[in-house]
Each structure stands twice: as C-alpha cells, then as structure tokens.
Amino acid sequence: MGEESVSRTLFKNARLLDPESGLDAQGAMLVDGARVLDIGPNVFVDAVQDDVHVVDCKGLCLAPGLVDMRVSTGEPGNEHIETLATAAQAAVAGGVTTFTCLPNTDPIVDDVAVLEFVERLGRDVGLVNIHSYAAATKGLGGKVMTELGLLHESGAAGFTDGGKAIAHPLVMRRLLSYAQLFDTVIIQHPEMPEMVGSGVMNEGETATRLGLPGIPAAAEVMMIERDLRLVELTGGRLHFSCLSTAAAVNAVRRAKASGLRVTADTAPPYFSLTESAVIGYRTFAKLSPPLRTEEDRNAVIEGIADGTIDAIVSAHIPGDRDQKRLPFTQADFGGVGLETLLSVSLELVHNDQVPLLTVLKALTQSPADLLKLPAGRLRKGHLADFILFDPNRAVRIDRDELRGKSRNTPFDERPVQGRVERTYRAGNLVFDIETSPVPERRRFPDA
Amino acid sequence: MTSTQPTPQSDAPALRLRHLLGIEGLSRPDIEALLDLSDRYVDINRRADKKMSSLRGRTIINLFFENSTRTRTSFELAGKRLGADVLNMSVGTSSVKKGETLIDTAVTLNAMHPDVLTIRHGDSGAVHLLAQKVNCGVINAGDGTHEHPTQALLDALTIRRRKGDLSGLQVAICGDVAHSRVARSNIHLLSIMGARVRVCAPPTLIPPGLERLGVEIHHDMRTGLADCDIVMMLRLQNERMEGSFVPSVREYYRLFGLDHDKLSVAKPDALVMHPGPMNRGVEIDSDVADDIDRSLIREQVEMGVAVRMACLEVLAESQLEPWAKNQ
Numbered sequence: 001m002g003e004e005s006v007s008r009t010l011f012k013n014a015r016l017l018d019p020e021s022g023l024d025a026q027g028a029m030l031v032d033g034a035r036v037l038d039i040g041p042n043v044f045v046d047a048v049q050d051d052v053h054v055v056d057c058k059g060l061c062l063a064p065g066l067v068d069m070r071v072s073t074g075e076p077g078n079e080h081i082e083t084l085a086t087a088a089q090a091a092v093a094g095g096v097t098t099f100t101c102l103p104n105t106d107p108i109v110d111d112v113a114v115l116e117f118v119e120r121l122g123r124d125v126g127l128v129n130i131h132s133y134a135a136a137t138k139g140l141g142g143k144v145m146t147e148l149g150l151l152h153e154s155g156a157a158g159f160t161d162g163g164k165a166i167a168h169p170l171v172m173r174r175l176l177s178y179a180q181l182f183d184t185v186i187i188q189h190p191e192m193p194e195m196v197g198s199g200v201m202n203e204g205e206t207a208t209r210l211g212l213p214g215i216p217a218a219a220e221v222m223m224i225e226r227d228l229r230l231v232e233l234t235g236g237r238l239h240f241s242c243l244s245t246a247a248a249v250n251a252v253r254r255a256k257a258s259g260l261r262v263t264a265d266t267a268p269p270y271f272s273l274t275e276s277a278v279i280g281y282r283t284f285a286k287l288s289p290p291l292r293t294e295e296d297r298n299a300v301i302e303g304i305a306d307g308t309i310d311a312i313v314s315a316h317i318p319g320d321r322d323q324k325r326l327p328f329t330q331a332d333f334g335g336v337g338l339e340t341l342l343s344v345s346l347e348l349v350h351n352d353q354v355p356l357l358t359v360l361k362a363l364t365q366s367p368a369d370l371l372k373l374p375a376g377r378l379r380k381g382h383l384a385d386f387i388l389f390d391p392n393r394a395v396r397i398d399r400d401e402l403r404g405k406s407r408n409t410p411f412d413e414r415p416v417q418g419r420v421e422r423t424y425r426a427g428n429l430v431f432d433i434e435t436s437p438v439p440e441r442r443r444f445p446d447a
Numbered sequence: 448m449t450s451t452q453p454t455p456q457s458d459a460p461a462l463r464l465r466h467l468l469g470i471e472g473l474s475r476p477d478i479e480a481l482l483d484l485s486d487r488y489v490d491i492n493r494r495a496d497k498k499m500s501s502l503r504g505r506t507i508i509n510l511f512f513e514n515s516t517r518t519r520t521s522f523e524l525a526g527k528r529l530g531a532d533v534l535n536m537s538v539g540t541s542s543v544k545k546g547e548t549l550i551d552t553a554v555t556l557n558a559m560h561p562d563v564l565t566i567r568h569g570d571s572g573a574v575h576l577l578a579q580k581v582n583c584g585v586i587n588a589g590d591g592t593h594e595h596p597t598q599a600l601l602d603a604l605t606i607r608r609r610k611g612d613l614s615g616l617q618v619a620i621c622g623d624v625a626h627s628r629v630a631r632s633n634i635h636l637l638s639i640m641g642a643r644v645r646v647c648a649p650p651t652l653i654p655p656g657l658e659r660l661g662v663e664i665h666h667d668m669r670t671g672l673a674d675c676d677i678v679m680m681l682r683l684q685n686e687r688m689e690g691s692f693v694p695s696v697r698e699y700y701r702l703f704g705l706d707h708d709k710l711s712v713a714k715p716d717a718l719v720m721h722p723g724p725m726n727r728g729v730e731i732d733s734d735v736a737d738d739i740d741r742s743l744i745r746e747q748v749e750m751g752v753a754v755r756m757a758c759l760e761v762l763a764e765s766q767l768e769p770w771a772k773n774q
Binding site for chain 2: 205210212326
C-alpha cells in the first residue's frame with residue numbers, strides 16, 4: 001500500500017485521549033505512514049529528525065476516530081436521500097472514521113452478493129472505513145434465517161433486521177443459537193410491534209394533548225425481557241440498540257449483573273431530548289424509538305455513566321424532506337446524526353454527568369470491540385484513525401450547514417460545546433474544518 | 448342581551464387572533480370575547496333578515512379533507528351570513544397519497560388570496576402544519592384526535608345561555624374520549640372557564656395521561672354523573688378504532704349508554720349534550736336525546752352557526768393587522 005513511502009508525522013502539543021489505555025495527558029503522537037509509531041506524554045518532540053513533518057495541535061484533544069455502529073444510508077436504492085459517499089462526508093465532519101450500515105436498503109442486504117456489493121461501494125468511497133451488517137432474516141421478513149455463516153465469512157459485521165424488531169420468539173431463539181457457531185452478534189431493535197401499533201410518539205400526557213397515538217414505554221422493555229430469557233436459554237450474544245427508557249436500562253443492567261452476554265447502545269437524542277421536542281408537531285423529532293420523558297432521559301445518562309450502555313451511536317437515518325413535511329402521523333421516523341454525534345455527546349461531559357474518557361469509550365473502543373473491528377484506539381502499530389477536537393468550542397447546530405445529503409436533524413439550532421477540527425484516517429487528513437467550507441445551497445424550508 | 452339591537456359592525460370585536468388552531472393556548476378573556484360576540488349573532492340569526500355585510504368582499508375557503516356535513520354547512524352558512532364569498536372544497540379521503548399533496552393544496556389555495564381557510568383533516572396537527580404554509584387566517588374545523596375548537600365554543604355558548612355562567616359547573620364528558628377531538632377541546636375550554644370536568648368511560652377509551660389535563664376520571668356512570676350539571680356524550684368512533692376497545696355495542700350501551708336511569712343520579716336540572724352525529728342506542732337512548740326538557744342537542748347546532756360567525760369575523764379582521772401581513 002506504499003505506507004513506507006509516506007514520511008513520518010509528529011502530532012505534538014495535543015491532549016491525548018485513549019479510552020483503552022486510560023491515557024489523558026498532554027503529549028504527542030508519531031505517525032508513520034498509515035500507522036501509529038508511538039504515542040504518549042514522553043514521545044520525544046525536541047530533537048525530531050528532518051524527515052519528520054511536525055503538526056502543532058495547539059492543545060486540541062487527540063482521540064481515536066469515532067466508530068458508529070448504527071448508520072443508515074440510502075445506498076443502494078435511495079441514493080437521493082444519502083449515498084455512502086455523502087454519508088462518509090458527514091461522517092468525517094463528525095469525526096467518525098468507521099461506521100456500520102444497516103441492511104435495510106433496496107435491495108436488502110440479505111445475501112452474499114448484495115453484501116459484497118455494498119462492501120465494495122464502501123471501499124470505493126475510501127474516505128472512511130465502511131462496514132455492513134447483514135439482515136438476520138430473509139427480506140427482513142422476520143421468518144427465515146439468512147445464511148449467517150456465508151454472510152459472516154463475507155464480512156458481515158453482525159446480524160440485524162435494522163429498524164424492525166425480530167419479533168418472533170422462535171426465530172430469535174434460533175438466531176441466538178445458530179450465531180454462536182461464528183461468535184457473531186445479533187442486534188435487536190427492541191420494540192414489541194403489537195404494542196407499538198400505529199403509535200408515533202411516546203405515550204402519555206403530551207401525546208394525549210397532541211391527539212397523537214402513543215407508543216408505551218413498556219413496548220421496549222417487554223421485548224428486552226423476552227429476549228433476555230432467550231439469551232439465557234441459548235447462551236447467545238445479543239445487542240440492544242437505541243435504549244430509550246428507564247425500564248430498559250434497568251433490565252439490561254440486571255442482565256449484565258447476572259452474567260448474560262448482552263450489550264446495548266443508545267443515541268444522542270435519547271440523552272439530550274425528551275418528548276417535548278415533538279410539541280408543535282415537529283416531525284424532525286419523530287424518531288424510532290420515540291423520544292421519551294425526562295426521567296427516561298436521566299436513566300439513559302446513568303446507563304452510559306455506569307457502563308450499562310456500552311456504545312453511543314448516531315442512529316443516522318437520512319430522510320427526504322418530502323417525507324418530513326407531512327402531518328406528524330404520516331411523516332417518516334428518523335433523523336440524521338453523524339455530524340452531531342460528538343458535539344451532542346460532549347454535553348454529558350460539560351454537564352458533569354459522564355467523564356470524558358467514558359463518553360469517548362462509548363464512541364470508539366466499545367463499539368469497535370463489540371463488532372471486533374480493529375479500530376477505536378490509539379495504540380502502537382494500529383491504523384492512525386484519529387480526530388482532533390476542541391471540546392469547548394461553542395457552536396450552534398444549523399441544519400443548513402450539514403454536509404450530508406439530508407438535513408433532517410432533531411438538533412437544529414441547538415447550541416453545543418465542542419467541535420471536530422480535523423479527522424485523519426490511516427494517517428491521511430480526510431477532514432479539516434478550515435478547508436472544508438459548508439456547501440453552498442438553498443436554505444431548507446420549514447418542516 | 449339587554450342592549451338594543453347590537454350590531455357587530457358598529458362594535459367590531461377587539462379580540463385579535465391570527466389563527467384558531469385549538470382551545471389550548473387561549474385565555475379566559477379570549478374565550479369570553481368570542482362567546483359575547485357569538486351571543487349577538489344568535490339573536491341576529493333568529494331574525495327574518497339574517498344577512499350582514501361585515502365580511503363583504505372577503506373570501507373564505509372551507510377545505511375539508513374529511514367528510515362532514517354539519518360542520519361544513521355550519522361554516523358555510525356562517526360565512527355567507529356575514530356577506531363573505533364562501534367556497535367549499537372537499538378533498539377525497541380515498542387517496543392514500545393525500546398527504547403528499549396536502550401542502551401543495553394549501554399553497555395553491557393560498558395563492559388565490561383567501562382571507563380565511565377553514566380546514567378539517569383526519570390527522571392530528573395537519574391544520575397546524577398548513578397554517579405555517581399560508582398567509583391567511585386558519586380555523587381548525589377538526590384535526591384527527593387533537594382539537595375541534597369551534598365545537599367547544601358552541602358547547603360553551605349553549606351552556607352559558609342556559610346556566611348563565613360556566614364557572615363552578617360540574618360537567619361530565621362521557622364515552623370515547625380517546626378518539627375524540629371534541630373532548631380534548633372541551634376539557635381545555637371548560638377548565639379555562641372554571642368548570643369542574645370529569646370524564647366517564649371504560650379504561651380502554653381513556654387516553655393515557657388524561658388526568659394530567661386536570662380532569663377527574665370515572666369508569667362508572669353512576670359515580671361519574673352524580674350531581675353533575677351537564678352531561679356531554681361523545682360518539683363511539685368506530686371508524687377511528689384499531690383493535691378492540693370495547694367488546695360489543697350491546698355491552699357498551701348497557702354500561703355507558705345514557706338513558707333516563709343513569710341520568711337520574713345527575714342534578715334534577717342537568718342538561719344533556721352531544722356533538723353529533725348521534726349513534727342512538729349506542730351511546731345515547733332516544734328518550735334522552737329527544738327529551739326537550741333535558742336535551743340541548745338541537746340548540747347546539749343553532750349555536751354552531753353563531754359561534755362560527757364570531758370566529759370568522761375575528762379572524763378576518765385580524766388579517767388586516769400589520770403583524771398578520773409579514774408572516
């Protein structure tokens with residue numbers, strides 16, 4: 001790959017942050033080609049040789065590139081919403097150097113040919129490391145298992161039916177059993193579909209005032225508790241995505257304490273917003289699972305702080321504005337999140353709720369370990385995927401300044417503290433806020 | 448009304464409203480002003496010559512995405528009696544893609560410079576959405592299970608004319624609250640005006656969190672109606688129901704249908720209301736519905752025209768305000 005031909009670069013005067021080693025110190029990182037040669041407070045910076053290029057980080061934080069284990073794009077099938085290339089642009093702007101795509105594309109990623117096609121598209125984009133899950137059931141139909149073994153061999157990062165729950169208990173039981181052959185992970189969107197019904201937001205006073213059909217909090221924990229029984233029964237490995245309720249966090253906490261092989265993630269909306277974001281029928285706050293109450297929000301934060309929730313994901317779902325400029329019940333679920341992932345997550349740090357290294361671990365090392373990806377750490381010999389960020393830089397999120405193709409963020413106009421300044425992948429600069437101006441385009445009309 | 452021949456033209460309403468999207472958010476003086484104005488129109492509507500000219504030259508479009516006879520007719524009549532040009536547009540509900548054309552329809556109509564759009568839509572919040580896309584006044588004529596503000600106003604007017612004052616009255620709202628926009632608007636309005644509201648329905652027809660709206664919840668008509676001044680019945684909305692909320696009409700009628708027996712625990716002068724259309728023998732017995740001493744149902748329809756005249760006039764006048772122009 002010609003790694004040797006690239007000269008060495010020294011990133012000095014940085015606040016080094018590596019969750020794996022617990023490193024949080026002023027220091028420097030020496031990158032040789034695509035890989036980390038040395039890192040630490042004692043890396044020799046004074047007498048560098050002539051052939052070493054020196055970058056003064058001016059005190060910025062230097063952390064592993066983020067690993068986002070839950071991203072939807074529109075490719076293949078809905079390229080007008082988002083392509084892998086535009087998602088990659090959004091990713092690097094948000095400090096994400098590795099992401100994993102959900103299989104609910106068109107065609108669905110449920111056989112080897114489609115998986116390899118998507119993987120090739122991802123490699124061709126080049127900007128970031130793009131992986132793909134495969135569907136757990138054929139056509140996401142919830143009935144027939146896909147070829148887990150062949151798909152695993154072809155690089156499937158894990159198995160999931162995306163935003164659809166694997167609802168049938170027998171199908172889930174067999175998936176959990178069979179997946180152990182390959183020690184791969186099953187990822188569940190924990191919502192009991194019959195309890196969700198036609199619901200579009202959290203059930204309760206706000207939904208009643210707005211006259212919108214509700215989704216009870218119990219829909220989430222009911223599915224989780226059923227699945228925990230199946231994990232117990234099979235010994236399989238299960239990951240719950242996007243925890244949104246206090247009951248769900250508690251259930252996962254108990255399961256972990258009893259030694260079950262379960263993990264979980266959540267997404268920034270669930271620790272930074274509540275159902276009140278929906279008031280005024282704001283369809284950009286229509287998410288699945290729905291935004292919940294303040295009590296739930298606080299429980300999710302506690303879950304991140306104590307490690308019950310392993311990973312923070314963007315749950316990036318790009319959406320056509322025509323699918324959002326509709327009456328609330330008709331609008332699509334989902335919001336984009338790649339570009340705001342770090343900034344919004346840093347609120348946990350600024351609010352003294354979760355230590356910085358814990359937040360970063362949930363954004364880097366934990367998801368990488370969950371999916372067994374060689375990413376998410378700053379370690380000698382590893383690929384130099386990293387970011388430089390200013391944790392205190394005050395910015396206001398503006399949907400018209402998002403670099404992805406879709407701008408359906410629930411965080412529009414939110415003031416946040418912290419911004420990615422530069423993103424490096426395999427030692428190469430792939431994003432620099434100074435030289436990557438916001439694309440010039442039409443203001444997004446009100447939704 | 449004691450004053451001699453009040454004419455709204457000479458005494459234009461002081462209230463200004465850009466839109467009327469719901470009762471929630473209105474103040475007690477707002478509601479009182481609308482009811483006072485409506486009161487005058489009741490008298491005018493009883494004269495032989497009902498036509499006025501206060502909205503002459505104005506255009507009102509009734510845009511109904513949901514079937515309606517009585518509400519649409521009521522709005523049409525209200526607009527015409529005020530001298531406005533009224534256009535009715537019924538958009539079929541059969542098209543699955545109606546949502547896609549929703550904003551386009553409103554923008555198209557808006558380009559024809561109506562002064563007020565009256566909109567009914569099957570989705571909660573749809574009228575709210577359209578109000579953001581047009582620069583005329585918008586009246587919500589019912590959106591999904593959210594609000595139906597003119598119905599609550601006409602109910603309030605009906606009660607006020609009979610009881611003198613809403614404050615302190617005990618009002619029982621009975622039946623399918625979960626699927627009712629009328630119930631929500633009435634709960635808001637009655638609470639704002641100082642009435643005590645209780646709701647009586649099977650638990651499956653009470654939307655979660657309803658008690659947070661400040662109502663008392665009952666599941667038994669005998670306690671729910673005890674000593675109340677007003678009984679508001681709601682229609683069992685089979686068309687909005689997904690799944691089984693009540694086992695059968697027969698059982699529903701037995702437990703929650705209003706008959707003279709169940710009504711006997713209310714105050715002796717308690718009055719019965721229903722927003723219509725009624726399901727006789729489902730939520731209300733014909734003997735009660737047609738009892739001229741107890742039933743206000745026909746009076747409600749009469750009040751409807753007066754209330755809508757008041758709302759249309761307030762909104763049309765409000766569009767002349769400078770702040771309404773640069774939206």
